Amino acid sequence: MPHTTSPALKVLPAVGVAVSAVLLFGIHLQLPGYAVLVASLVGAFFLHRELFRDLLLIALGIGIVSTTSVAADISWDRFFLLGFVLTAAVAVPVLVDRLVYRRQAILFPWFTGGRWTRFQWSYIVAVPVLGYLILPVYFIRSGSYQNWPPIETASEFGRFFVGVNAVGLWDELFFMCVCFALLCRHFPMWQANILQATIFVSFLWELGYQSWGPLLTVPFALLQGYIFTRTKSLLYVVLIHLLFDAVVFLAIVHAHDRTFFPFFLY
8 A cells, every 4th residue: 555655645644744733833723733633643544554653753742842832931940841841752753763663764863974065164154144134133123032031140041041052952853853854754855844844833933933933934944954955964954053043042132131242233
């Protein structure tokens, strides 16, 4: 049966899994979101068993993340709870892949052994520059910075900085190494990239990138998938993400209190 399933039919369960993320994270419709997620897995089970196994791993991660709000909150209890949930959302699919499926479909290719090209180094420089030009305009003019709490104490500064970077790292571990990599086992890169970007952007919407934020997050998610495909380097996409998030941190702090980091243009 896996060999006779049409590509058009095979993609439907994967689309359903991506749509479930929109419902769960973007629109906050829990019951419809879980219903679509389960229905998609059932459809995959009857259409293509190997696709079902891989979509189940993605669904496990989505389901674990959906057990708590990922809206920005730097209180100590939320800091540790979200850290635990996000860790589990990567660890559980990996453990199922290793211990239940007895394979290694989920990998974390930190080092590829290849030297970075001149373009790659140029892009590393361009990312924070683009962030500097775009992010303050987005956060302040859209008012989206208010989706993050104001930072008032040294402890909150520390938690916010660690949280921003930890979530950025998690994004690449889950969306690239789990979602995108597993989807690429069954679909052309462009299809897998659109599907992972749908899940990625839905998560970022709940995190706080709202208003016209998807105009930034959609291209970013698609570019990360494309770059990961070309470089095969988790280190590279993580570095890009963390450089961008460094500017996110500075811009949000400045948006709440304009006396901090008063070097932005908007």
